Amino acid sequence: MKNILYLFAAFLFFGTIVWSCQEEVPELGTLYVPTNLGVSVDIQSDGSGLVNFQASATDALNYHFYFGNSPSEDPFVSSDGKASNFYKKTGTNDYLVKIVAFGAGGVSSSITEEITVFVDFEVPSEIIKALTNNGSKEWYWKQDVSGHLGVGPQFNDAGEVVSDPTYYAAAPNEKEGLCLYEDVLTFTDNGDGTFGYTLENQGDTFFHTDEIQDAVGEPSPGYDACYAYDTTGNKDVLFSPTDSGVNPSTGINMEFTNGGFMSYYLNSSSYEIMYITDTEMKVRVIQKRNGLAWYHIFTSEKTASPDPEFTDLVWQDEFDTDGAPADANWNYDIGTGSNGWGNFEEQYYTDRPENVIVADGVLKITARKENFSGKGYTSARLKTQDKFDFTYGRVDVKAKVAGGGGTWPAIWMLGSSITTVGWPKCGEMDIMEYVGNKPGYVQSAIHTPSSSGATVNVKSTTIENETTEFHVYSVIWSEGQISFLIDDQRFYTYKPAEQNDSTWPFDAPQFLILNVAMGGNLGGAIDPNFTESTMEIDYVRVYQ
Missing domain, CATH: 2.60.40.10 (Immunoglobulins)
Structure with a gap:
């Protein structure tokens, strides 16, 4: 019986039974319960x-x-x-x-x-405002800057605190195509002195190679990789003071409950805020496994992916032949449209040479103050509908815009499906809109079922000599992203986190439109001294 008991104990603690031809089995050490x-x-x-x-x-x-x-x-x-x-x-x-x-x-x-x-610790109000906008605020990887993800030692050989990723700093957009840049980090001020955090990672997390085995149970491939990992659910954010010695630093540490982390999995939930503004935040996190210091840079303005290069010229109008615009390229909208083309505009569109003509190597669209068919102004709107449309590519339009109070010149595109599905289901891209009542600014905008009319998907930028000098207004339209440029400088990108029929009707052909409107919802009040103004276009080029 004694032998049997010892064998049973060995099985329990070692998982195997070693049979022996001897009668006695060595006794285990005494087990003490504290x-x-x-x-x-x-x-x-x-x-x-x-x-x-x-x-x-x-x-x-x-x-x-x-x-x-x-x-x-x-x-x-x-x-x-x-x-x-x-x-x-x-x-x-x-x-x-x-x-x-x-x-x-x-x-x-x-x-x-x-x-x-x-x-007894209160986070400075300016940090809370920058982090949460005193409500909820989304943050994304600032992927287009060097070192948006980096790593280095905590201390140098002299024992001094290191503040930079001296071992490795990711190049701009280096992780493109992986799951990392798709993450959305949302911080919320609950209004009762508590703060929340959620990480939306579309189901996949980017893991440090050494953390893969413990976190997901898969053998590490030897490099950082994406794995399915559930990050849903609200986490609490706990703030505390820190004196790590890193510089710069806000002296504030964030710790997430329930295993929360900031997008890149390092098996740590504690992050020091090095600096934070309304649009940018840099944090430092110590990886428990090896004591290395990792650096992350985030932005509240979603960073666009690099735009593809479209180099094959597939359509163009250089406006080299004087007279009416080429009939093979352009149609016209004539009249006042429904309710002033839906925007309470004041012009009557014509195809008369007084309003649209090619001369001196440029297309001239002229808005004029004159009584015509019941309206006090005339102008022109040209379009390539039924003559040319395309899906994905780059459009360059070299133009000098019309100015004066009440003018509203525009270079834009509409989905060819407008005749069947209507607006805004067809989708609209405003490559350039200018308001004469607001000189020195131009804007680009997107209209979709999720944001039509007074769209939220719009951004303006400053410009100089827009009515006296030519500038190149461009759109780069690719699968999943639309970028707007002036003189080859990107200033706005539309890239919705979720793309569906409501946010992304841009996987079908669109056609081009050029016009100068007067007044209306955007053009505003017309200067009583206005007589006429012209938008000149040197060329329109489409690349794929």
């Missing part, structure tokens, strides 16, 4: 959140402390029963602390202790 487990708690009264613990038990080899910060926290292991923890949630809060004492053979006993901790 007894008399107790803990003393010293809660600092200075509002720092520091709590010191001293656990003791008979026959204990080590102690595991669970401080009650979150249900999934890793234990702090102590061999002498001493432990300290900074609690970071501001105000007065209760925590349930669990201490587990381990004895020989892994047997254990445990106790729990409820503590109340007061933390």
Whole structure:
């Protein structure tokens, strides 16, 4: 019987039974269950959140402390029963602390202790505003700058704190095509002194190679990679002061509950905010496994991916032949349209040479003050509908815009499906819109079912000599992204996080439109001294 008992014990603790021809099996060491487990708690009264613990038990080899910060926290292991923890949630809060004492053979006993901790720390209001906009605010990787992801040592050989990613700094857009740049990080001010955080990663997370095995149970391929990983659910954000010595630094640390992390998985939930503005944030995180310092740069303005290069010239009008515009290229909208073309505009569109003509190597569209068919102004609107349309490519239009109070010149595109599905389902791209009442600015805009009329998908930029000098207005339209440029400088990109029929009707052909409107919703009040103004176009070129 004695032999059987020893064999059974060996099976339990070693997972195998070693049969022997001898009658006796060597006895195992004595297994001790720790007894008399107790803990003393010293809660600092200075509002720092520091709590010191001293656990003791008979026959204990080590102690595991669970401080009650979150249900999934890793234990702090102590061999002498001493432990300290900074609690970071501001105000007065209760925590349930669990201490587990381990004895020989892994047997254990445990106790729990409820503590109340007061933390007197308030995050500067300017940091909260920058992070959350005093509500909810989305952040994205600032992928187009060097070092948006980087790593280096915490300290140099002299023991000084290192503030830069000296080992590795990602080049602009280096991780394009991986799952990393698709992540959306949302910070929320709950309005009651608490703060929330969510990470939307489309189901995939970019992992550090050394963390893959433990996190997803897959052998590491030897390099960083994307794996399916659930990050749904709200996390709490706890702020605390930090004096790491890194420079620059706001002196503020963020810690996410329930295993939260900022997009790139390093098995750490604690991030120091190095700097933050309304549009940019840099954080530093220490990877627990190796003690390396990682750096992330985020932006609140979603960074566009690089635009593809379209170099094959597939359609053009150089306006080299004087007279009427080429009939093979252009049609006209005639009249006033429904409700002033839907925008309460004041002009009557014609195809008369007084309003549209090619002369001196340029196309001239002239808005005139004159009584014509019941309207007080005339102008022209040309379009390539039924003569040329395309899907994806680059459009360059070299133009000098019409000016004067009330003018509204535009270079734009409409989906060819407008005759069947209507507007805005067909989609609209405004390559350039100018308002004579607001000189020195031009804008580009997108109209879709999700944002039509007074669209939110619009951006203006400054410009000089727009009515006296030619500028090149461009759009680069690719699968999933539309970018607008002036003189080859991109200033606005439309790239919705979710692309569907409501946000992205841009996978079908579009045609070109050139016009000068008067007044209306955007053009505004017309200068009573206005007589006429002309938009001149040197060329229109389409590349694919």
